[in-house]
Amino acid sequence: MDGNLVLVVNSGSSSIKYQLVDPASGAVEAAGLVERIGEAGGAIEHRTDGRTVSEQVSIPDHTAGLRLAFAKFAETGHDLTAAGVTAVGHRVVHGGEVFYRPTLVDAGVLAAIEDLSALAPLHNPANVRGIEAVCTLLPNVPQVAVFDTAFFHGLPDAAKTYAIDAKVAETHGIRRYGFHGTSHEYVSGRVAEFLGRPAGSLNQIVFHLGNGASVSALRGGRPVDTSMGLTPLEGLVMGTRSGDLDPGIILHLMRTAHLDVNGVDRLLNRGSGLRGMAGVNDFRELRRLIGEGDDNARLAYDVYVHRLRRYLGAYLIELGGVDAITFTAGVGENNPDVRADALAGLSRFGIAVDPDRNTAKDRSARRISPLDAEVEVLVVPTNEELAIARAAAAVTATV
Incomplete structure (x- = not known):
């Protein structure tokens, strides 16, 4: 060997x-x-x-x-x-x-x-x-x-801080840590390579959409915000996780449904998201149900896309403009409908998706925006294993 x-x-x-x-x-x-x-x-x-x-x-x-x-x-x-x-x-x-x-x-x-x-x-x-x-x-x-949290360690204070009692937060390590960092770092680096530009010159939004899902905003190669927080539960709608919700829902369920901590944990981490709304968490099954006229599946899809667009809008404002929007991971790489619907109607912001490029059967890193679009829209396969392998090799090379 x-x-x-x-x-x-x-x-x-x-x-x-x-x-x-x-x-x-x-x-x-x-x-x-x-x-x-x-x-x-x-x-x-x-x-x-x-x-x-x-x-x-x-x-x-x-x-x-x-x-x-x-x-x-x-x-x-x-x-x-x-x-x-x-x-x-x-x-x-x-x-x-x-x-x-x-x-x-x-x-x-x-x-x-x-x-x-x-x-x-x-x-x-x-x-x-x-x-x-x-x-x-x-x-x-x-x-x-x-x-997984390392890439987001240096988030700006305003982005990483929750508005709760400062002493409680410090005592219990409560801050926004972010997750999928290895993927966001790898993909954003590949975007810079693909475009032939230094990462430090780019404002990027990266959507990592798998069974777990997150989005990051990067300025000059460094993250300034991300959707996941203290845990991987915050943010986008996911396969079995709720993503963002009013914390009062938890208190309400504890009082009225008599759920204990473990019950709330199971509900929000394993019984929510697409599975909770539509009964399935595989996007292929979700699309099949939508095709059969299932109203719950259609609503679940609409909620999923609505959350993507909410974060996209917030990060566009936070960055003050974006050079590239990239989709990665299982859903991001393989579902053209999600990509098209997430970016629909945004031409006034320089954001558009070319239908033929978006639906092409191509597994490589690729551009799916029109050539003359102001904002590059890309699909870039993630490779967390390679990123981990290279990180491990770099560390051991100095030992």
Whole structure:
């Protein structure tokens, strides 16, 4: 196996996504997904050299899941315990105020990440379990944590501060942290490359639209605002998350529906968004239901687009004008209707979408605005794994 490869691990509560990446070329040697860890019907899907290997097997914990992944690597010609892997890059969701750059993991760092679980109880504990498992399996390979919040660490005070009691906010770490930072940073950099302009010369709005969704405003390559806040719950309508809502709704539900904290958490994180309104969170299913005349699905779509346009308007004003608007991630890259509807009727602001370009079957970075449009409208595929791999390689190169 060739050297200078980075294993990228994204450890969730019941799943592990992984890729073996050459950070220099961007080539993916192998990739896979371990699912339903600690649940019935555990499974792995491992892809390499155009082949896919799948297996259903009991997976009691994250260490067992990664052992299984390592076995699949070995079976398909990539023995991770042999020479070749120079670093492991871990996606960690929340870095709080402590971590705002890629960080070499040691016992103290790992403990600090776990301490931040109060800010990300659905994510950081799973990230910790993934790091611990890899440390067991590759004890002599450097581990690097790359934080989802890091790109937004330097948000202006006016953008990051909530209007609550200042002492309460300071004591409990309450501020707007932002998420999907690795994607927003990668995509905004690719936009500058695509346009052949320095990132520092551009005002950008980037829509990261997947099952989780966020939007950022960037001035001169640095973020000045983003839609997610203390947690990934704030902002846009998402697959299963509500996004913005009146905080009084929570109090109302606690009083009238007698929901406790866990009940509110489940409702807003797992039972809201598109799923809560239409019963599905997959955009392909949503479009199918709309085609069949489902009123709930149509309303869910309209609410989704309305929220996109609300943030777009706010960020246009905040930036005082924009050079490029970019769509990325699963929905952003693959759903031309969302792109067209989000930007409809904005020609007076120099924003337009060319219908033929928008619907072209093209997976590369591309322009979907007319050539003479004042504002560039782009679709740029995100690649968080490559960004994490490159960050991990950069950190370990200095060790």
